[in-house]
Amino acid sequence: MRNLTGLLFAGGLGFMLLSIASGLDFGAPPMLVGEAIQSVAPQETGATNIVTSVVLGYRGIDTLGELSILFAAAAAAGLVLGRRHTTAGTLTEGGFVLRYGGAMLFPLLMTIGFYIIFHGHLTPGGGFQGGVILAAAFFLPLLARPGARLHHGMLSMIEGFAGSSFILIGLVALAEGEAFLQPMLIQDTLGQLVSAGTLPLLYLAVGLKVGAELAGLLSHLAQTESEA
């Protein structure tokens, strides 16, 4: 009976949504804003990756909000899970491959992560993606050696300073008389590594922050096994 109800509910919901969506224009979105951004973004932000220019420029404050959400989630998880971490012996030591693979991968992941971050304005990728890879880099050893710990003080330093530097960059623009988060120092070197003014800096901040938050969250989850 229960399943039937569920089936009916899901089916009805889907059908309803579908009937609504059938009113949509397939494949030809209006793209009012999108077109406009495409045409001016390279000049205004100096980034060839238009998504980046949207993420950091046009919708920069969204990104700030998003960082804050991550921060809030990490802080909340910290509140929930508490400070005391007892690494219980439930996790078994990783095997040879894991241990040494992790160690070997660490520099690689770091490199890739930072590469992706720094080239965020040129190629697909950016702070989020790079940040996640960074987090993975730090987290891998944790899986391999359960006894290992992330340095929480360090993490919170990184997340704090990364986040605040994002804001600071925005505030500098404000202090210069421009708008908050206005891209600055745009050189006329579209397509080069050093081309998009403050955007890469912002992405660095994003990347560090995301990396730190995720690493922190994961380690919180991993390390909390029993209540103190």
Place this chain on the structure above:
Amino acid sequence: MAPLELIIELVLMPLVAFIVGLMMVLMMRRIAAKLQRRVGPPFFQPLYDIVKLHGKRTQVSHGMIHDIGIVMAMGGYIAAETLLPVPGMNGIAEKGGIITLLYLMMIPSLGLALGVGQCANPNGSIGIARALTAMLAYDIPLVIVVFGVAYAAGTTNLVEIIATQQAGGFETWGAVQMPLLAIAGLIAMHASLGKQPFEIYIAPAEIATGPMVEMGGKYLGGLFVMQSFQLYTTSVLYVSLFLGGGTTWFDFLLKSFLVLAIPVSIAYLFPRYRTEDLLRLMWKWPVMLGLIGIAFVM
């Protein structure tokens, strides 16, 4: 109207009422005697009774209110008589009207109730409770009747009510115009007299004559006076409402005595009603008749 004349009327009307009332008491007792195949009292017996009671030595007073109650009982009726027109004398009937009269007629009951209450005799209190209940019973049809008559006449002024009835001779009498109301009124009037079969509030065998239980001497005398007034007032009121009052003293008195004779004659035919039966009776037949009568009037 000259003030002097008015004052004379005001003095005369209660006096006449008292005398006629005494005669009515006499008539009542005579009829009762006839029905019971007795001789009956002599002519002046009602008066003698009162005088005798007044002269009695042993009289117990239970306090001020006991006295005042009797005074109120007598005074209320004395005042009521001045609102009840008799041939040639209107008194202050025009200044009060029939509603005031009805209410003034409640004053004696209230006075009596107060007086009895002070006596602290449970039988008396029970009697009063019954008497008041009976009042609730018969006043409802009575009020319906009064409403019908006053509405038909378009006035509450008794003088005018009488005048309208006298205007067209026999045909314009209330009883002819409004026979249902007249019947209802007769029943209500009978009940209001508190005579058999509606004398449950006295019930001598049960509650030792109820309200009268602590009354002796001048107290009982006062009540006798009150009774004669009551008989007079009730019958004259009925005459004024339904029988066209009186053009002369003769037909006035004739009508009054006749009216009174009816309930008194049939009184002994029925057994005594209990309180709730009295209520049931009064709220059923006279009320129904009265309401139908009003429907005809309107």
Place this chain on the structure above:
Amino acid sequence: MTLTLLDELLLFSGVTVLVALFLGRRLPAGWMVTILYGIQLLSLLKMAPLGYGGDPIPSTLILEVMGQTLSWRFDALSWYFALITLGSALLSSWYACGEWEQRFRQAGGNVWLFHLAMALNVFSMLILLASGDLLSLFIGWELVSWAGFLLMAMAGGVATRAAMRYITYAMVGAMAIFGGIALVYVSAGSLQYDAILTAVSQMGTPHLWMLVILFSAGFGIKMGLMPFHLWQAPAYAETPGPGSAFLGAISSRMGLFAILLVLVKLFGIVNIESLKIPFTLIDARDLLAWIAVFTIIFPTFTAMKQNDARELLAWHGIGQGGYMLLGLVVADAMGAAGGLLHVFNHATYQAALFMAVTAVIHRTGTSDLNKLGGLVVRMPLSFMVLLVGIIGLAGLPPMNGFVSKWLVYRSLLNEGMPLLFVAAVIGTLGTILSVYKLIHNIFLGQLRVEHEHIKEAPWSMMIPMLILAAIIFITGLLPGIPLAWVASVQEAVGLSVPNYTLGGVESASGSLDMIWVIGVLFAGFGIGALVFYSAGKSKRVHQLDNYAGGHFLTADIRYQYSDNFYAGLMHLIGGWYRGSFLWLEKSVKSLVEFLSLGMQGIYRRANAEFYLLSTALFVIAWVVI
């Protein structure tokens, strides 16, 4: 800016509140407040021309709030009600000063709160009476409701529960009025009386029906009209003594004031009469009249069954309100005059009665009718006041209650409403029965041994009672005095005025002259007394010296006939007391409880939100598809 007389009055009233608030904990606070009421009354009397057809007196205070103009003014109607308010406040407060207050304090009562609540009540009532538009009327209305709540609730315990019930009813009423005001505002575009007057003439029948129902229900709840009467008796009865005298005298008359103002003055009886109820012969006015009549009968007969003196009086208070409304909705000259006059008369005797009963409680400590008796020799003055009061309440000559009831009866007769007439008389008869029970069980019959040595009530309480008794008698003797005020009230609300004289009313179809009636009545009493006292002297026996059923009764035997006083009557009609309205009230409450339970269930069940969500989505589907 010069202060008008109304400003002065309101100012004094406000000062009274402040004095009660800040100085109320000092010892002579009661006297101060009483004197301030006196000053207010004087200030009101300075406006006396209002009572004789003078022009309305505005207040200089005019507020503009949220696009609404709030103004206050006094006209004959306000003045008349204010006179009653302040009069009863003065006497109740006077009554409260002195010994009553001391006793109250000893019993753990809060005298400060009592005086404050009284002052607040008076102030808010004056504000209500002075209202110059519907919004200020509503503001005043709410103030009166809550001030009343304070006074009722302050005794704690049972009183608080009664007050809670009151405030629930009052809120229902207030919300009905609030809704009505919104509807009026929409159709009139303003809440000024003038605008409403013009708007009413253009309103459609359904609209008018709605307004009449909302307003009469709202105001009627305060008056304790029929389906909404349950709150009143317990609430008034449980208020501290002088407070119940004050509330019983005037509080619920605020409802009548508002009905007069809104239904009679603004809507007009003619308009209300034009609202026919389909498939019947009656219209909205008849409906109101019948409600009034049922309000007379049922509470009166409920009063008859009460065994507590204050409950009994409070129930009668409800019934008497019915006469006022009945007179008003009949709305011919005499009926309206009778209804309005009854407000005054009722205030006087109801206050006197509550005070007398409170005096008895003060001395004996109980108001249980089965635990009293025979007090007439111990407290003769109180007895007299109570007697005067019950004669007024029962509407018998020579007291003032008779005059107003006479007017109501006359108008019913003139208008040809036999059933209403009969019903009104039934109410009066019921009243006579039940007030006799009251006076008998308290003052007559057997004196209890424990009451053998009690004294008459103290003078601080006696004087206001005597003043009230005097007023009851004098206005019964000379009803022309209040009738003059009533006449100007009638003019102010646009009703025809009866042809009144000092002693009563002149009319082609039967008039009344109380001077003569009372004259002959007292002459009759005089003659009766002469006859009676001409006879020999009687022997006075002691109150406790009694004899019944062949035995001398000793004082320790209780033989007071008090419980189930009208046994015969109750045998017949006892079964008719079904408590239907209590049942109705209970079932409404149970319904709310039940719904509440269900709603809590919705919020409590762990997965309910999801089902709700699904329903919500289906609502979307319903709207979209």
Place this chain on the structure above:
Amino acid sequence: MNSMVVLPLVLPLFGAFLLPIIMRASVGVGLWVGPAILLYGCWILGNQWISGTAMPFSLAIGGFAPPMGINLYVDSLALLFALAVQLLGLIFWPFKLDPETARRQALMLLLVAASTGLALSGDLFNLYVFYELVAVATFGLISASSTGSAYAATIRYLILSGIGSVLTLLGIALIYSQTGTLNLAHLAQLAPEQLNNKLGLTAFLSILIGVGVKAELFPVNTWVPEVYATAASRVSAFLAGLVSKLALLIILRLLVLIFHQQEAIQVMLFLGILGVVSGELAAWRAKDMRRMLAFSSIGQLGMIFIALSIPDQAGLLAVLALSFHHLLVKSGLFMLADGWGGAIENLRGAAKRSPLAAIVFILFSLSLIGMPPLPGFWAKFTLITELAAQTSPLYLIGLAVFLLATVIEAAYLFRLAALLYRPVSEEKPIDTIPKPAGVSLVSASLFGVGLLAAALFITPVGELLNHVAGQAANAELYIDTVLAGTGGGR
């Protein structure tokens, strides 16, 4: 000066990021960071308010003109709410000192920042982001009381909120696929042609339900009682008082600017009525004070939704009046619940223990019921006159429900008030009667004073609100202000 308005939004974020670090360095300094930032925010917004609210202005973030970039739209309504956010943030500041202080304060700062963002932002997706930030921050704050029930309540809230965000996202996606823009002003321009259809309606309703989770809209408010019953009073006060209003603000903007369909309004009205009915009725039986307040808050929000279904100036005036009134009163009441939070039965005689609290409670109750001349009366008055003026019968039902709900409200509030003054039984020592904590009582009294002040200065307050409502109801003004000089971005 105009560009400074962004600071009250950004600085709390800044502070939040750095707070853990500062706290680690020096607790003494750290404790002052939050209040200082909020005070500064108040100062900026206050200045802005004083310097002129006559004309709204738009502030492009990053210098990108709308509709391409995100803009903040600052009119008097937004400013008022932003100011309220900062002030309440200050009043409800979590002072408690323990090892988690840094996190709690950081979350509070984030909450304040996000709320400010909700008040100011002029972009649909940006609103969504801030909305989520509010959600996450509140999850943290609620679960900070670290009882099992708090966690359970939070997860219930979280799941509902998750459903809400899915629906909101769906709505945003629909809107975007239909119009290709997310800027509210731009949408307002396009809406009459492109969103005035079923699709637009669906989008609106999805967003309505999604955002309604926080605005305590009827079917998706089942988290309310448990959360308010378990969270710290200050958090509940902030949630009930302010966050719900901000969610409402989103719906208000959408209604005024974009969605004018009759059906949309009717659904909202219907849900509002259900909210009033369910909330007030459930409160009638509530046995502990917090839950009672929670249910009552649902009812009140329902009333605001009813008011919101009249999206003209007068209706908005009613919405604003009710919102701000509820903000003052409910915040105050929740402050009292800090200490009085337990079973109602335990409050017997509490007036003896702390008379001031009892008086403040009665003041709030009276205003909530709508006792003139307290502000609650005027708020209700504006609403019912508007409701009565509508022709649709649903509005009249709304009116009737509203009035009846007020009766029930009065009954349960005064039942409690009477209980406060009930005499205490002899054997129970007076110290065992609960009593609001000192700080909370002070804050509650502050709200009470605010309420009285509003009652005294009702005329200027009313004019002010009317002005605000007028500005908020003016869609033309919004469009012109935001898109001035950009030719509508086409």
Place this chain on the structure above:
Amino acid sequence: MTPTIDLELILYITALGLISIGLAGVVLSQHLFRMVLALVIAEAGANLMLVLAGYRWDAVAPILTSLGEHPQMVDPVPQAMVLTAIVIGVGIQALAVSILIRIRQRFGTLDRHEVAAHMDAEIAQIAGTSRDMSQESPLGERPLPPLPGTPAASREGRS
């Protein structure tokens, strides 16, 4: 173009289907962790929906590969938004999971009903109320008790 249209339709159906499945999962699950997972599914659907809102078939990713003329590109804005939405989702899920851990520790279960029951009990215990939804009248609203010494019947007139 027929096949492409079908493809689009499939994508839309997928997106909406994910949302439906996710929501139905939330409604029907008994286990809190499953509910969170269902939420993740629904969120994925919503994100897909968002991406689709700006997608064109005949266009390339919005990255300039050469200066000057650029080919038709898909809308970059939804992509940026999805990026944001995904991160938000991750944050919330992480928080949810950490709360679930705690609940599991406190109550020893993650069954929805059991957790709700535990929660009610705990709230009631903290507040000091009786937990059950008993039928007794709420406080202060019990019928007025008769005055001492008064027969109960006398108060209940036909009122």
